[in-house]
Amino acid sequence: MDNVDKEKHEKIKVTNVRNEPMKGVSKHLTLLRTTWLRSCSYVSFQPNIAPETSSLLNHCYNRDLPRAMQILDTMEKRGVFADAIAYSELIKCCLAHKAVREGKRVHNHIFSNGYRPKTFLINTLLNMYVKLNLLEEAQMVFDKMPERNVVSWTTMISAYSYAKLNDRAMKLLVFMIRDGVMPNMYTFSSVLRACERLCDLKQVHSGILKAGLESDVFVRSALIDAYSKLGELLEAVGVFREMVTGDSVVWNSIIAAFAQHSDGDEALALYKSMRREGFPADQSTLTSVLRACTGSSLLELGRQVHVHVLKFDQDLILNNALLDMYCKCGSLEDAKFIFSRMAVKDVISWSTMISGLAQNGFSVEALNLFDSMKVSGPRPNYITILGVLFACSHAGLVNEGWGYFRSMKNLYGIDPGREHYSCLLDLLGRAGKLDEMVKLIHEMTCEPDVVTWRTLLDACRAQRNVDLATYAAKEILKLDQQDAGAYVLLSNIYANSKRWDDVAEVRRTMSARGIRKEPGCSWIEVNNQIHAFIVGDKSHPQIDEINRKLDEYIRKLTDAGYVPDTNFMLKDLEGEQSEYSLRHHSEKLAIVFGIISFPREKTIRIWKNLKICGDCHIFAKLIAKLEQRHIVIRDPIRYHHFQDGVCSCGDYW
DNA sequence: CTAGGGTTAG
Known part of the structure; x- marks a missing residue:
């Protein structure tokens, strides 16, 4: 039955000449598929199909949920049932309306006495709960299923990998195989997102090869992403080079991999090859290309890309990348222009502009922008506040810095992280307030790290406070015995106060531990x-x-x-x-x-x-x-x- | 009924 099912589905898959699925035909597809499924004996072999079924189906197609639910009412009163197709459409209708209550009613209905839902119908229900973000409900339904097929397993795996519950996704894959169900390309492309460790990824990869699924474009792009996420660019390139058919998303994946790992040159070279092979650049491509320009500070190339961006004027992510490119390449006029004419701006747009202004020395403008964000923009997040504190730190605005720091918890419910503390410490350090720094370090809600102590050390050096500097340097060395900078500084501090024995001691430790300062x-x-x-x-x-x-x-x-x-x-x-x-x-x-x-x-x-x-x-x-x-x-x-x-x-x- | 690529900080 599974084979028949698969064959039919492949026949009605609508593709263009490049064998890519075509968008915008899904409605026709649904109809086609439905007609076929209804004519299929195993589906319609349900006793007592109620005469209301066809009108129920019609209401579902028209996305008229209230009417559909009315029909369900009358059917329940008469104790009759519709067929699986009608129910699956009804569930999809609930999903489209995000109607949790109605969805649960349908759930109870199809599990009531006198009806035994097919696996595929339960899968639809699973999918509904997953898409409504009700993972516990989905898991409960899944646990009670008398039979689970590839789709059931894949739905759960993709739910968990999407929710970043990677362990659960990986475990489900193991259970699935133990249960004798073979993963398909859908399963693999979902589970690849959940691979956090290289050994897991390698195993999944070999599973893909064993199943002969490596040529599927979805699987290939997911593989590239997975390797890229773990920093294994050589592996990613290997997977990319094995591609025969060519696919624009696979191209985008490999370009993004290099752009995200600050290899702008390689990303741009790949982009050129992509264009040479006749693949047009879309929003994703251009976003990565812009990031590559940003990473290599290529303002003029970025400007040329800007021309292509105009084709996708309303794309938020792309505009954010363009905005960031202009900020990082130091062209604040262009950045401000882009920002001002963006029709939709999200937290990232605002954060980028605020940090961009701050990092380019326009602290006051950055803070003013943050004020107008509070009035008419989205809710600031962790990173927004970081940019604001950065601005204060550059302008030496101690009181303002404290104010923003305190307000982040009170107004936005954001817990200060190490980076916020570092910014504030930096601000205090530049103002020469060593005592306040020490106090703040003790009050920190997270453990101080190397960066924390280095900030203190820098401030001590500027203020020439030997004792505190010694303390900070020692704290750094407790956390990282190999920190060459700390040794050198410690030795310099001792040298400045003519403590030659201590200087010699530091040198001995360094050579004993084989530490040398990396040459600039x-x-x-x-x-x-x-x-x-x-x-x-x-x-x-x-x-x-x-x-x-x-x-x-x-x-x-x-x-x-x-x-x-x-x-x-x-x-x-x-x-x-x-x-x-x-x-x-x-x-x-x-x-x-x-x-x-x-x-x-x-x-x-x-x-x-x-x-x-x-x-x-x-x-x-x-x-x-x-x-x-x-x-x-x-x-x-x-x-x-x-x-x-x-x-x-x-x-x- | 299940699957792919892009943006802010560090």
């Missing part, structure tokens, strides 16, 4: 080649020219009032000449090399493996003004856009 490295792309620099680098072929130019700049800037800022420096353990190494920090070498290599380009784009150094920050700012360039430095923390002598990232150095 900056790189820039010129003619498809990466040019990388480390401090005092002499290996670059043009190093003499770079150093000459660097000396020239430093002379010019010194005349204009530039004072090297050594306060931010980690003093070298080997005691190298610090002034010299500061002068030859990798960022400076890369910036100068960029200016030499691109005499005509407006924008110089540099990457760095560590957080940008404070002195280089000032240097970049001054060079941008002197040379009338736009210098973008991307470090693991954030983007720094230096334009006309202003760092748009908030001038907190």
